[in-house]
Amino acid sequence: MFGVVGNPVTSLANRAVALGIRFVAFHNEQSAGYAASAYGYLTGRPGILLTVSGPGCVHGLAGLSNAGVNAWPMVLISGSCDQKDFGRGDFQELDQIAAVEPFSKYSVKASDITKIPTVDFEVLDRAGSGRPGG
Template sequence: MLDTAPKASTKPTTTTADDTSKTASGGEIDAHAQETDGFGLVIDALKLNGIDTIFGLPGIPITDLTRKLQRAGLRVISFRHEQNAGYAASIAGFMTGKPGVCLTVSAPGFLNGLTALANATTNCFPMILISGSSEREIV
Protein backbone atom coordinates (compact mmCIF):
# COMPACT_ATOMS: atom_id res chain seq x y z
CA MET A 1 0.00 0.00 0.00
CA LEU A 2 1.31 3.46 -0.88
CA ASP A 3 1.86 6.03 1.85
CA THR A 4 -0.46 8.91 0.97
CA ALA A 5 0.01 10.91 4.17
CA PRO A 6 0.73 14.58 3.53
CA LYS A 7 4.41 15.40 3.85
CA ALA A 8 5.78 18.25 5.91
CA SER A 9 6.62 21.32 3.91
CA THR A 10 10.32 21.93 3.34
CA LYS A 11 9.75 25.60 2.64
CA PRO A 12 12.70 27.65 3.93
CA THR A 13 11.99 30.04 6.75
CA THR A 14 12.79 33.70 6.45
CA THR A 15 14.17 35.93 9.14
CA THR A 16 13.44 39.62 9.36
CA ALA A 17 15.46 42.34 11.04
CA ASP A 18 12.89 42.39 13.85
CA ASP A 19 13.40 38.66 14.45
CA THR A 20 17.17 38.99 14.81
CA SER A 21 16.88 41.41 17.70
CA LYS A 22 15.07 38.88 19.92
CA THR A 23 16.34 35.81 21.71
CA ALA A 24 14.60 32.44 21.78
CA SER A 25 12.96 33.38 25.07
CA GLY A 26 11.50 36.50 23.51
CA GLY A 27 13.84 38.94 25.26
CA GLU A 28 15.92 41.61 23.58
CA ILE A 29 19.57 40.98 22.69
CA ASP A 30 22.19 43.47 23.82
CA ALA A 31 22.72 45.92 20.93
CA HIS A 32 26.52 45.68 21.30
CA ALA A 33 26.41 41.93 20.63
CA GLN A 34 25.14 42.58 17.10
CA GLU A 35 27.47 45.41 16.19
CA THR A 36 30.48 44.74 14.01
CA ASP A 37 33.45 46.86 13.10
CA GLY A 38 35.65 47.18 10.03
CA PHE A 39 37.90 44.38 11.25
CA GLY A 40 34.92 42.04 11.43
CA LEU A 41 33.83 42.96 7.91
CA VAL A 42 37.30 42.27 6.51
CA ILE A 43 37.54 38.94 8.34
CA ASP A 44 34.06 37.88 7.21
CA ALA A 45 34.86 38.79 3.59
CA LEU A 46 38.11 36.82 3.67
CA LYS A 47 36.45 33.77 5.20
CA LEU A 48 33.52 33.91 2.77
CA ASN A 49 36.03 33.75 -0.09
CA GLY A 50 37.78 30.70 1.35
CA ILE A 51 40.94 32.51 2.41
CA ASP A 52 42.60 30.86 5.39
CA THR A 53 46.17 32.22 5.35
CA ILE A 54 47.46 35.80 5.58
CA PHE A 55 51.06 36.83 4.84
CA GLY A 56 52.39 39.99 6.41
CA LEU A 57 54.72 41.96 8.59
CA PRO A 58 53.77 42.83 12.19
CA GLY A 59 53.22 46.49 12.96
CA ILE A 60 51.26 48.75 15.31
CA PRO A 61 48.63 49.85 12.74
CA ILE A 62 47.63 46.25 12.00
CA THR A 63 48.22 44.55 15.36
CA ASP A 64 44.53 44.52 16.32
CA LEU A 65 43.50 43.14 12.93
CA THR A 66 46.19 40.45 13.12
CA ARG A 67 45.00 39.35 16.55
CA LYS A 68 41.38 39.22 15.41
CA LEU A 69 42.37 37.26 12.27
CA GLN A 70 44.09 34.67 14.45
CA ARG A 71 41.16 34.57 16.87
CA ALA A 72 38.85 33.93 13.89
CA GLY A 73 40.94 30.90 12.90
CA LEU A 74 42.96 32.37 10.04
CA ARG A 75 46.66 31.53 9.87
CA VAL A 76 48.99 34.54 9.92
CA ILE A 77 52.52 34.01 8.61
CA SER A 78 54.93 36.83 9.48
CA PHE A 79 57.94 37.99 7.48
CA ARG A 80 60.75 40.48 8.01
CA HIS A 81 60.02 42.50 4.86
CA GLU A 82 56.73 43.37 3.15
CA GLN A 83 58.07 42.53 -0.29
CA ASN A 84 58.78 38.94 0.80
CA ALA A 85 55.34 38.65 2.38
CA GLY A 86 53.82 39.95 -0.85
CA TYR A 87 55.72 37.46 -2.99
CA ALA A 88 54.59 34.64 -0.69
CA ALA A 89 50.98 35.84 -1.01
CA SER A 90 51.24 36.03 -4.80
CA ILE A 91 52.68 32.52 -5.06
CA ALA A 92 50.00 31.20 -2.68
CA GLY A 93 47.42 32.76 -4.99
CA PHE A 94 49.04 31.13 -8.00
CA MET A 95 49.20 27.71 -6.36
CA THR A 96 45.74 27.66 -4.76
CA GLY A 97 43.73 29.69 -7.26
CA LYS A 98 42.35 31.74 -4.34
CA PRO A 99 43.70 35.25 -3.78
CA GLY A 100 46.80 35.36 -1.63
CA VAL A 101 46.53 38.10 0.98
CA CYS A 102 49.39 40.37 2.05
CA LEU A 103 48.86 42.53 5.14
CA THR A 104 51.16 45.53 5.65
CA VAL A 105 51.37 48.77 7.57
CA SER A 106 50.82 52.05 5.74
CA ALA A 107 53.35 54.25 3.90
CA PRO A 108 56.66 52.39 3.35
CA GLY A 109 55.07 49.04 4.18
CA PHE A 110 52.40 49.59 1.57
CA LEU A 111 54.96 50.71 -1.02
CA ASN A 112 57.11 47.63 -0.36
CA GLY A 113 54.03 45.45 -0.86
CA LEU A 114 53.24 47.17 -4.16
CA THR A 115 56.29 45.59 -5.79
CA ALA A 116 54.89 42.13 -5.14
CA LEU A 117 51.39 43.25 -6.17
CA ALA A 118 52.75 44.57 -9.48
CA ASN A 119 54.51 41.26 -10.06
CA ALA A 120 51.33 39.32 -9.25
CA THR A 121 49.27 41.53 -11.56
CA THR A 122 51.77 41.14 -14.41
CA ASN A 123 51.68 37.35 -14.05
CA CYS A 124 47.89 37.17 -13.47
CA PHE A 125 48.31 35.72 -9.96
CA PRO A 126 45.33 36.45 -7.68
CA MET A 127 46.51 38.65 -4.81
CA ILE A 128 45.05 41.16 -2.36
CA LEU A 129 47.14 43.81 -0.60
CA ILE A 130 45.65 45.17 2.63
CA SER A 131 47.38 48.03 4.44
CA GLY A 132 46.49 49.49 7.81
CA SER A 133 46.98 52.94 9.24
CA SER A 134 46.93 54.55 12.69
CA GLU A 135 44.96 57.56 13.80
CA ARG A 136 46.99 60.75 13.55
CA GLU A 137 46.37 61.64 17.19
CA ILE A 138 48.15 58.45 18.27
CA VAL A 139 51.29 59.13 16.24
Protein backbone atom coordinates in the same frame (compact mmCIF):
# COMPACT_ATOMS: atom_id res chain seq x y z
CA MET B 1 47.57 35.88 5.32
CA PHE B 2 51.18 36.98 4.95
CA GLY B 3 52.79 40.08 6.35
CA VAL B 4 54.59 42.15 8.92
CA VAL B 5 52.72 43.19 12.02
CA GLY B 6 53.06 46.58 13.68
CA ASN B 7 50.97 49.62 14.36
CA PRO B 8 48.23 49.96 13.18
CA VAL B 9 47.59 46.37 11.94
CA THR B 10 48.57 44.21 14.93
CA SER B 11 44.99 43.88 16.17
CA LEU B 12 43.80 42.84 12.71
CA ALA B 13 46.45 40.12 12.52
CA ASN B 14 45.56 38.91 16.03
CA ARG B 15 41.86 38.84 15.16
CA ALA B 16 42.54 36.89 11.95
CA VAL B 17 44.51 34.28 13.89
CA ALA B 18 41.76 34.06 16.53
CA LEU B 19 39.29 33.32 13.71
CA GLY B 20 41.46 30.47 12.41
CA ILE B 21 43.24 32.27 9.59
CA ARG B 22 46.85 31.22 9.34
CA PHE B 23 49.17 34.21 9.55
CA VAL B 24 52.68 33.77 8.18
CA ALA B 25 54.95 36.49 9.58
CA PHE B 26 57.87 37.92 7.65
CA HIS B 27 60.63 40.40 8.45
CA ASN B 28 60.01 42.35 5.24
CA GLU B 29 56.83 43.21 3.34
CA GLN B 30 58.47 42.57 -0.03
CA SER B 31 59.06 38.91 0.82
CA ALA B 32 55.58 38.63 2.28
CA GLY B 33 54.13 40.15 -0.90
CA TYR B 34 55.87 37.60 -3.08
CA ALA B 35 54.55 34.83 -0.81
CA ALA B 36 50.99 36.20 -1.08
CA SER B 37 51.24 36.39 -4.87
CA ALA B 38 52.62 32.83 -5.03
CA TYR B 39 49.74 31.66 -2.83
CA GLY B 40 47.33 33.14 -5.39
CA TYR B 41 49.14 31.29 -8.15
CA LEU B 42 49.21 27.96 -6.33
CA THR B 43 45.62 27.99 -5.02
CA GLY B 44 43.70 30.21 -7.45
CA ARG B 45 42.39 32.10 -4.39
CA PRO B 46 43.59 35.57 -3.42
CA GLY B 47 46.71 35.61 -1.29
CA ILE B 48 46.38 38.26 1.40
CA LEU B 49 49.25 40.62 2.23
CA LEU B 50 48.95 42.66 5.43
CA THR B 51 51.32 45.61 5.85
CA VAL B 52 51.77 48.57 8.11
CA SER B 53 51.02 51.95 6.60
CA GLY B 54 53.36 54.13 4.55
CA PRO B 55 56.65 52.35 3.83
CA GLY B 56 55.10 48.94 4.57
CA CYS B 57 52.59 49.52 1.79
CA VAL B 58 55.35 50.66 -0.59
CA HIS B 59 57.41 47.54 0.17
CA GLY B 60 54.37 45.40 -0.64
CA LEU B 61 54.13 46.80 -4.17
CA ALA B 62 56.66 44.31 -5.53
CA GLY B 63 54.39 41.36 -4.73
CA LEU B 64 51.30 43.24 -5.88
CA SER B 65 52.94 44.04 -9.20
CA ASN B 66 54.08 40.44 -9.55
CA ALA B 67 50.51 39.24 -9.03
CA GLY B 68 49.12 41.68 -11.56
CA VAL B 69 51.64 40.91 -14.29
CA ASN B 70 51.16 37.17 -13.85
CA ALA B 71 47.35 37.28 -13.37
CA TRP B 72 47.50 35.76 -9.89
CA PRO B 73 44.79 36.80 -7.41
CA MET B 74 46.11 38.83 -4.47
CA VAL B 75 44.89 41.43 -2.00
CA LEU B 76 47.02 44.02 -0.22
CA ILE B 77 45.64 45.36 3.06
CA SER B 78 47.59 48.23 4.59
CA GLY B 79 47.07 50.09 7.82
CA SER B 80 46.33 53.78 7.89
CA CYS B 81 46.44 56.71 10.21
CA ASP B 82 43.27 57.70 12.04
CA GLN B 83 40.94 59.15 9.39
CA LYS B 84 40.46 62.36 11.35
CA ASP B 85 44.23 62.95 11.00
CA PHE B 86 44.53 62.07 7.30
CA GLY B 87 46.19 64.85 5.33
CA ARG B 88 47.82 66.36 8.40
CA GLY B 89 51.18 64.57 8.22
CA ASP B 90 50.40 61.76 10.64
CA PHE B 91 52.98 59.01 11.31
CA GLN B 92 53.82 57.08 8.12
CA GLU B 93 50.98 58.80 6.27
CA LEU B 94 50.91 58.13 2.55
CA ASP B 95 48.24 58.36 -0.13
CA GLN B 96 48.28 54.57 -0.40
CA ILE B 97 45.47 54.44 -2.97
CA ALA B 98 47.52 56.57 -5.38
CA ALA B 99 50.60 54.43 -4.66
CA VAL B 100 48.93 51.08 -5.43
CA GLU B 101 46.64 52.07 -8.34
CA PRO B 102 49.26 51.49 -11.08
CA PHE B 103 49.77 47.94 -9.77
CA SER B 104 46.22 46.86 -8.94
CA LYS B 105 42.96 46.02 -10.62
CA TYR B 106 40.95 47.82 -7.96
CA SER B 107 42.03 50.14 -5.17
CA VAL B 108 39.73 51.35 -2.44
CA LYS B 109 39.94 52.79 1.05
CA ALA B 110 37.28 52.12 3.65
CA SER B 111 36.67 55.65 4.92
CA ASP B 112 34.54 54.37 7.79
CA ILE B 113 34.81 51.19 9.88
CA THR B 114 31.26 50.18 8.95
CA LYS B 115 32.30 49.94 5.28
CA ILE B 116 35.10 47.44 5.85
CA PRO B 117 33.01 44.26 5.27
CA THR B 118 31.59 45.58 1.98
CA VAL B 119 35.00 46.76 0.79
CA ASP B 120 36.58 43.41 1.72
CA PHE B 121 34.04 41.46 -0.34
CA GLU B 122 34.46 43.82 -3.31
CA VAL B 123 38.24 43.53 -3.26
CA LEU B 124 38.27 39.74 -2.89
CA ASP B 125 35.76 39.38 -5.71
CA ARG B 126 37.68 41.64 -8.08
CA ALA B 127 41.04 40.00 -7.34
CA GLY B 128 39.75 36.65 -8.60
CA SER B 129 37.29 37.68 -11.30
CA GLY B 130 37.99 38.21 -14.99
CA ARG B 131 41.73 38.31 -15.44
CA PRO B 132 42.94 37.73 -11.85
CA GLY B 133 45.39 40.13 -10.26
CA GLY B 134 46.21 42.30 -7.31
